Amino acid sequence: MKRLILTGLVxxxxxxxxAPTALSYWEERQLTFDGDWNHQLDNNLNWSADCRWIAYDTRAFSGGIGNTLTLEKVNIVSQEVVTIYNASNPDPTSGFGPGTAAVSYFPAEDMVIAIR
Structure with a gap:
């Protein structure tokens, strides 16, 4: 009985x-700081195959995919932001379109796919 109690205490x-060391490793931290647009994650495959980058679209606060022209990725260590794709030819009359969003990484390659 003493041995069981001693083992439990150890x-x-x-x-x-x-626990404090393990929990401090998983602290939440902000990676992007540009407040001029959203950083919208799709619901799957946002992480690169090497788990160093997160891909997102810069969906506007209003207007949805139609006025989203840029796909970006951010490095989780250096916080470097890289533009992956910039849609050309927005509609000159409204400034909207053609729109691009819902960026996802390929599971085993450094390539992305998105709605356009």
Missing amino acids: VLLFVLLA
Whole structure:
């Protein structure tokens, strides 16, 4: 019985000492700071195959995909932002279109696909 209690206390001590270190590794932090547009994640495959980049579209606060002209990716370590695609030929009468959004990475390659 004493051995069981001692083992339990050792395990508890280990968990209490290791938990702050493990939790600090998973802190949430902001990667992008440009507030002029959204950073919209699609619902799947936002991470690159090497897990270093997150791809997103810069969907406007209103107007949806029709006025989204840029796809970007951000490096989770350096916070470098790279424009992946910039749609050309917005409609000169309204400034909208052709629109591009819902960017997703290929599972095993450094390539993306998106709605256009």
